[in-house]
Amino acid sequence: MQHKGIIIYYSYGGNTKQIANMIKEQTNFELLELTPKVPYTTNYQQLVDDEEEKMNTKEIIEINDIDIEFNDYDKIIIGTPVWWYSMSPVIRSFLEKKNLPNKKVDIFITNGGWLGHTVEDFEEYLPINSYIDIKFNGNDLETPKEEIKNWIYKLQ
Numbered sequence: 001m002q003h004k005g006i007i008i009y010y011s012y013g014g015n016t017k018q019i020a021n022m023i024k025e026q027t028n029f030e031l032l033e034l035t036p037k038v039p040y041t042t043n044y045q046q047l048v049d050d051e052e053e054k055m056n057t058k059e060i061i062e063i064n065d066i067d068i069e070f071n072d073y074d075k076i077i078i079g080t081p082v083w084w085y086s087m088s089p090v091i092r093s094f095l096e097k098k099n100l101p102n103k104k105v106d107i108f109i110t111n112g113g114w115l116g117h118t119v120e121d122f123e124e125y126l127p128i129n130s131y132i133d134i135k136f137n138g139n140d141l142e143t144p145k146e147e148i149k150n151w152i153y154k155l156q
């Protein structure tokens with residue numbers, strides 16, 4: 001049976017968005033991009049420094065409203081970049097709202113090589129079906145595309 005799926009993601013610099021688009025192309029699942037109410041600075045180094053100060057605080061922020069009935073989907077995929085060894089605050093804030101049905105999700109995590117405790121932090125909110133750790137060097141994808149395609153294939 002073909003799943004009805006939704007890909008929910010946050011992307012600051014475009015890497016996670018690139019993977020979300022790959023998943024959409026291969027599956028035809030819907031895309032839902034989450035955004036913070038107050039945009040982050042466009043200065044990358046400033047962002048890295050600001051967020052370092054808030055590391056381990058499990059910060060919750062305001063995110064823009066979304067109008068989705070999650071029960072309409074039987075496959076939920078969530079994508080986040082790693083920010084200081086955890087999920088990005090946009091994704092944490094979304095999960096904190098707990099408006100997701102308590103069904104297993106699949107997650108993709110883009111990062112520069114240090115996943116830290118991102119997966120464990122997700123598990124505090126939701127049961128996980130599968131996850132993939134996708135490495136970028138800056139904006140260059142380092143994880144082989146084949147590996148990502150194989151993971152996407154199993155979602156269908």
Ligand SMILES: Cc1cc2nc3c(=O)[nH]c(=O)nc-3n(C[C@H](O)[C@H](O)[C@H](O)COP(=O)(O)O)c2cc1C
Nearest residue numbers: 011012013014015016081082084085111112113114
């Ligand atoms: C604030 C901040 C903190 C980051 N912390 C980590 C980290 O702890 N480990 C890591 O591997 N990469 C870290 N990165 C790199 C990003 O996870 C990586 O570049 C990711 O692919 C960016 O995704 P995006 O382009 O969708 O925003 C950090 C980036 C930012 C902006």
